[in-house]
Amino acid sequence: MRHFWLLTSVILLGLWAILCIYGSFLGSQSAVFFFQSLPLFFFWVIFDLFLLFSLMNTHFRTHPFLFMLHSGVLMVISGGLWGSPKAQDWRNRFGRTSEIVKGYLILSEQEETNKVYDASGRQIGSLPFDLYLEQFTITYYDNPALSILDKNTRQNLCTLQQIPEGPVELEGGLRLEVLGRYKNLQLRRQQGLAVPEEGPAQIRNPGFELKLLWPDGTEEYYYVWERNGFWMPSSNRCIVSYSAPQMPRQYESRIVLRQNGKPTVHSIRVNHPLFYGGYTFFQQSWRENEKGCYTILGVVSNRGVPAVLTGYCLVMLGAAGHFWLVPLVKTIRKEHRHSD
Amino acid sequence: MVFYALSAAGVFLPALRMRRLFWKAGCIASAAAWLFHWFRAFGFPLQTMFEIFLTLGMLLGPLSWFCRRWLGMTDPLSELAEGLLGFCILFPAGFVFPEYPRPLPPALQSPFFIPHVGTYMFAYILLAHAAVQAAGGLFAAPVQREYRAFRLVRLAFPFLTMGLILGSIWAKIAWGDWWSWDPKELWSLACWLIYLAYFHWRADFGVRYVNANLWMLLVGFLAVLCTLLLVNLSTFFKGLHNYAG
Numbered sequence: 001m002r003h004f005w006l007l008t009s010v011i012l013l014g015l016w017a018i019l020c021i022y023g024s025f026l027g028s029q030s031a032v033f034f035f036q037s038l039p040l041f042f043f044w045v046i047f048d049l050f051l052l053f054s055l056m057n058t059h060f061r062t063h064p065f066l067f068m069l070h071s072g073v074l075m076v077i078s079g080g081l082w083g084s085p086k087a088q089d090w091r092n093r094f095g096r097t098s099e100i101v102k103g104y105l106i107l108s109e110q111e112e113t114n115k116v117y118d119a120s121g122r123q124i125g126s127l128p129f130d131l132y133l134e135q136f137t138i139t140y141y142d143n144p145a146l147s148i149l150d151k152n153t154r155q156n157l158c159t160l161q162q163i164p165e166g167p168v169e170l171e172g173g174l175r176l177e178v179l180g181r182y183k184n185l186q187l188r189r190q191q192g193l194a195v196p197e198e199g200p201a202q203i204r205n206p207g208f209e210l211k212l213l214w215p216d217g218t219e220e221y222y223y224v225w226e227r228n229g230f231w232m233p234s235s236n237r238c239i240v241s242y243s244a245p246q247m248p249r250q251y252e253s254r255i256v257l258r259q260n261g262k263p264t265v266h267s268i269r270v271n272h273p274l275f276y277g278g279y280t281f282f283q284q285s286w287r288e289n290e291k292g293c294y295t296i297l298g299v300v301s302n303r304g305v306p307a308v309l310t311g312y313c314l315v316m317l318g319a320a321g322h323f324w325l326v327p328l329v330k331t332i333r334k335e336h337r338h339s340d
Numbered sequence: 341m342v343f344y345a346l347s348a349a350g351v352f353l354p355a356l357r358m359r360r361l362f363w364k365a366g367c368i369a370s371a372a373a374w375l376f377h378w379f380r381a382f383g384f385p386l387q388t389m390f391e392i393f394l395t396l397g398m399l400l401g402p403l404s405w406f407c408r409r410w411l412g413m414t415d416p417l418s419e420l421a422e423g424l425l426g427f428c429i430l431f432p433a434g435f436v437f438p439e440y441p442r443p444l445p446p447a448l449q450s451p452f453f454i455p456h457v458g459t460y461m462f463a464y465i466l467l468a469h470a471a472v473q474a475a476g477g478l479f480a481a482p483v484q485r486e487y488r489a490f491r492l493v494r495l496a497f498p499f500l501t502m503g504l505i506l507g508s509i510w511a512k513i514a515w516g517d518w519w520s521w522d523p524k525e526l527w528s529l530a531c532w533l534i535y536l537a538y539f540h541w542r543a544d545f546g547v548r549y550v551n552a553n554l555w556m557l558l559v560g561f562l563a564v565l566c567t568l569l570l571v572n573l574s575t576f577f578k579g580l581h582n583y584a585g
Contacts, residue, residue, distance in 0.1 A: 006544035010537045017533040017563075024523040024530075024571070031521035080518060102516065141443045154380075229442065243443065250446050270446035271514050282516045300516035308518060312505045319498040327494065 005054050012047055019043075041086050048077050065321030072314030075307050083304025100125045101301050104284060107133035107253070108294040116299055127299070129259040129277060136286065136295040139249045146224070148176075148212070149239040157238065163208055173215035180209035185225060194231065196223060210240060251283050253295045268297060278302050359419070366426050367401025374398035386457040387448060389572060390437035395461055397430045403465045411491050413469070418488075421472035425465070452510035460503040460528075464564055466496035467535075471561035474554040482550045489557050490542065493535055500532055527567040534560040 019040070023031040034040065051074040060067040081087055088101040103116035103124050112132040118124045146160040148170070158170045168176045184199035185207025196209045207225040214220070214237075224230040224242035232240065253268045257276060266274045273282035284298035374394050378385045385391035404422040407413040470492035477485030507525070508518045519525060538556040547553065 003544055006540050009540040010544070013533045013537040013540065017530045017537065020526040020530040020533065021563075023521060024526040028520060028522050031523075031526065035521050247443065248446060249443070250449070271450040271510075273513055273516070280512075280516055282514065284515075298516045305512075309509075312509065315501060316498070316505055319501045323494045323498050327491075 002057070002059060005057055008050065009054070012050060016043075016047070036084065036086060038086075041081075041084075044077055044081055048074060048081065051077070063322070065318045065326060067318070068314045069318030069322060072311045072316075072318055075311030075314060077311075079304035079307030079309075079311055081304070082307065083301060088301065088303070098125055099301055099303075100127070100279070100299065101303075103299050105131060105281075105297040105299055106294060107131065107136075107297065109133055109136055111294075112258070127277070127279070129257060131281075131297070132256040132258060132263075133295060134254040134256050134265065135252075136254075136293055137252050138286070138293070139252070141243055141247050141249050146240065146242050148174075149241070151237055151239055163242070175213040177211045177213065178208055179211050179221075182207050182209070185209075185223065187223060187231060194221070194223065194233070208242070212236075212238060212240070251286060251295075253283060253297060255281070255297075275302065359423075363401075363404075363419075363422060363426075366423075367405075370394070370397040370401065370426070370430060384454050386454065386461075387442060387444065388437065390433055392457070392461070392568075393429055393433035393437065395458075396465060397426065397433060399461055399465055400426050400429060403462065404469070407466075407469060407492065411488070411495075413488060417472065417476045417485070418469070421469055425468050425472070447514055450510055450514065452506050452513070456503055456506040456510055459499045459506065463496040463499035463503060464568060466492050466499070467561055467564050470496065470557055471564075474557035474561075477554045478551065482554060483547050486547055486550050486553050486557075489554070493538065493557065493560075497535055497539075500535065504528060504532055524567060524571045527563060527571050531560060531563040531567055534563055 019035075023034055026034055051070060055067065055070055055074070060070070083101070085101045088099060091097055092099065100116050103118055105113060105116060105127075107113055110133070112130050114127040114130045115123055116125050116127060145162050146158075147156060148158040149156055157172065157174065158176075160168070160176075163178060163181075164176065165178075170176055180196055182196065182198050184201070184205045186197055186199035186205075187194045188197055189195070196207075199205065205225060207223060210222040210224065212220045212222065220232070220236045220238065222230065222232045222236065222238070222240040224240060226242065226247075230239075230241050232238075250269055255266045255268055255274065256263045257266060259277070266276070268274050268281055268283050270283045273280050275281075278301065280300050280302055282298045282300075283295070285296040286293055287296065288294075374385065374397070377391065377394055386395055400422070404425075407418065470489040473485045473489035473492065477483075477489065507528070511520060511525075512518050534556065538553065538560060541556060542553055545552075
């Protein structure tokens with residue numbers, strides 16, 4: 001019987017691994033649809049049921065950490081299924097509820113809303129409370145636009161607030177020239193040299209090709225990207241980095257929640273979500289229009305979260321116990337026996 | 341890198357009797373390079389591929405020492421693996437990836453960043469050692485080497501699990517989803533599942549089909565390489581983790 005359980009586990013795990021590898025070739029967007037499709041939903045249910053029945057195996061009575069590990073995986077998958085859009089869709093359909101699984105709130109400053117939209121901009125429901133955006137702020141890295149450092153001494157040779165339009169004479173007889181401006185700068189290797197070129201138009205990754213002319217006549221080439229990156233031949237004497245003024249450090253939405261007429265102020269930042277009313281609100285994105293900036297807050301239901309978190313704890317404790325603690329205790333006991 | 345290469349060569353060349361010394365020098369040099377870069381970087385050096393490989397190089401020394409001291413891995417193959425892995429890890433850090441530090445984007449400014457990536461680094465080094473043992477087992481002493489590899493994977497697996505779980509919790513906090521079905525996430529889950537399948541297979545058959553065990557370990561490590569390199573460097577996979585490339 002044990003042979004059946006173990007061999008079926010190998011087959012199911014292998015199948016799941018193959019599905020994962022296949023899904024990685026689909027890209028994130030399509031993979032979401034693939035893994036949340038009905039056949040895959042049934043795969044998770046079958047996997048869950050298999051795990052549930054396998055827990056009745058007598059082997060687990062003598063291996064508590066293994067039991068924790070398996071029951072943890074069971075809880076994670078169950079919690080995930082319970083909180084999944086598919087399960088929520090069925091709950092809404094058969095239970096006549098209208099809970100939101102996942103959506104977005106779009107808010108300009110001094111605006112109040114409880115309307116939730118999906119990714120395509122269609123309204124999918126309303127929250128039982130209102131959110132008022134008091135302020136939306138973006139903080140930036142305060143380093144200058146273009147900085148030229150001596151590679152060896154790390155001494156700052158020059159800082160420019162913008163990429164210059166024409167040649168600029170710098171201190172120490174240096175001369176800076178902008179050789180090229182690209183909407184999507186890509187570097188290609190040709191005979192050991194980097195050759196800049198314009199990448200596909202649908203991707204925006206602006207960058208510049210720069211030339212530093214030294215007083216001794218040496219020319220050095222540098223490539224900098226607006227979005228936080230730079231490249232130069234290793235023989236160059238400087239480090240030229242470029243951080244565009246729009247390089248953000250953090251986004252923050254100051255929200256006033258109004259429920260039963262009682263306002264409370266909360267701050268939502270990237271990695272600092274707000275848990276409220278059975279939902280999690282997180283800083284998803286922002287956009288700009290003619291009125292100014294507006295924030296996009298993600299909102300997800302907290303259904304299944306306790307089960308998943310408990311499952312994670314069990315998996316972690318089970319794995320550490322079974323793979324670290326048990327062998328360690330066995331080794332110590334064996335050594336004691338040998339010493340006796 | 342040079343010290344590690346010399347240390348690996350020392351296994352084959354009896355003339356190079358300073359193998360251990362070269363290995364120690366490799367450990368010290370990679371730790372010094374890592375500390376120096378950390379001092380210059382905008383945060384803990386785990387953001388770019390260069391930093392990842394530098395950190396792997398730094399961790400290789402202590403973890404190899406641990407394997408030698410506590411898992412008794414003192415055979416010539418293990419000693420060769422230490423040097424070879426050091427060379428293979430530090431070569432891309434030295435010659436492939438740009439070294440310059442970057443400011444952290446908002447999504448990476450999280451307390452989960454270091455433990456999530458750090459635990460994966462621990463796991464990857466141990467799994468690389470296991471893969472060398474498995475590859476060696478295909479040629480000689482398969483049962484003995486499979487057992488060594490099994491002990492290494494047993495040590496690495498909780499780290500792999502921890503990395504997966506911490507990443508999932510971080511994603512929930514940052515983006516509201518436990519799981520985004522991103523290529524990197526899928527490959528890392530595939531790694532976890534392959535090693536899990538290996539444990540189940542081994543629990544069922546032991547070393548009766550030892551070559552199958554060894555191949556499973558090699559396939560697992562191939563998945564690790566895809567997770568670490570292919571997903572970040574290939575333009576084919578577009579996802580949340582592409583910033584690291």
